[in-house]
Structures are given as C-alpha cells and as structure tokens.
Amino acid sequence: FSSGFSKRLRDHHCLVDDRYVKAEVDLIVALNLFLKEHRQYNLKIYLHPIEKKNETEFNFCKNECSTFLIDCKDQVSFGAISENTINTFLTIDTAISTSSTLNFERLFCGYKTLFAPIGMDPSPFEGTVIKNICINRELDFNSKLLESLQLSEEEFISKNQLEGFYYSGVNLDNGTKTK
Numbered sequence: 001f002s003s004g005f006s007k008r009l010r011d012h013h014c015l016v017d018d019r020y021v022k023a024e025v026d027l028i029v030a031l032n033l034f035l036k037e038h039r040q041y042n043l044k045i046y047l048h049p050i051e052k053k054n055e056t057e058f059n060f061c062k063n064e065c066s067t068f069l070i071d072c073k074d075q076v077s078f079g080a081i082s083e084n085t086i087n088t089f090l091t092i093d094t095a096i097s098t099s100s101t102l103n104f105e106r107l108f109c110g111y112k113t114l115f116a117p118i119g120m121d122p123s124p125f126e127g128t129v130i131k132n133i134c135i136n137r138e139l140d141f142n143s144k145l146l147e148s149l150q151l152s153e154e155e156f157i158s159k160n161q162l163e164g165f166y167y168s169g170v171n172l173d174n175g176t177k178t179k
Helices: 005-010 018-037 055-066 085-091 101-109 129-133 138-150 153-159
Strands: 043-045 076-078 095-097 113-115
Touching: 005 018, 018 095, 018 138, 055 076, 085 101, 095 101, 101 113, 113 129, 113 138
Parallel strands: 043 076, 095 113
Antiparallel strands: none
C-alpha cells in the first residue's frame, strides 16, 4: 500500500517527515530487488486516495512508482483508480507499506501485514507489538517477507505475538474464512 508520502511532499502538506518519503522509496527499491530474485511472486500496488484524485494524478503516481521497479515490470500491477482497497483484503497474501492506516485495518481483521520503515532509527513502532512485523533494515527485507509469505495467517499472528491486536469478529469473506 502506498502511503502517499511523495505526493504529500509535492503538495507541501504540513508535517511530512522526509524520513517517511525516503523509507517509502527504499521499500519500492527493496521490492524491486526481491521480485527480481523471486520471480514466482507478483506485486499489486494500491495507491493512496490522494494519489487517485483524478486520472492524471493516478497515472503520474503509477509512473513515478514504476521508475523504481525496472527489474520486475512484468510482475507488477496497480489497483484500479476506482477500487476500494478494503475490498481486496481477501486477495492479498501479505500487505506491506511504510506506514498505512490500511495496514492497521488489515491487522485488526487478522490478515498478514508488514510495516517497512526502512532506515528509520528509532523505528516509529519501537516499544509496541507492531515492531514484531517491522522491517527496519534492507538487510532483513527478503527473509522477513519470505517468512511471512510462507506462514498461514494464524501462524503469522502467533509467531509475531499479535493475538491481542486483532478482532476475530470481523467477517469480510461471508463466513468462508475462520479465525
């Protein structure tokens, strides 16, 4: 999930921390390297609503993001401009972002989710259980992502001590998924 930090910076939104912009770029670069090495995986990028205000902005942000994905263009797609991202939760194995409210929503619903505030020291999630699902160093990116992709949702939640974080009563799949 895009957090829209680059767009916020371009629009001069207040309180945009340059570290988040850099971390988001570092995440895209790390995903490019991961996909180059692991051709069996695909990536679908969901842009932030501020990046989908109109077709021109949407295409600009897609192109900007794609410039960092040069080695894996055939493995990357983008969510549609009209797509409501919460409706995609069931189709995403593992979500990853620098810092997105959608990640918190996914966690609350019990879905595999990673945060990648790469290079941010201290991590914005230090001192919380969220630190268990953070990738703070590029060096740890591939192993943490691969591990998450290989775990079931229940194993992911247990391994990362997230049992108290999610609400098991959420039902986005009409009863086909049990928690």
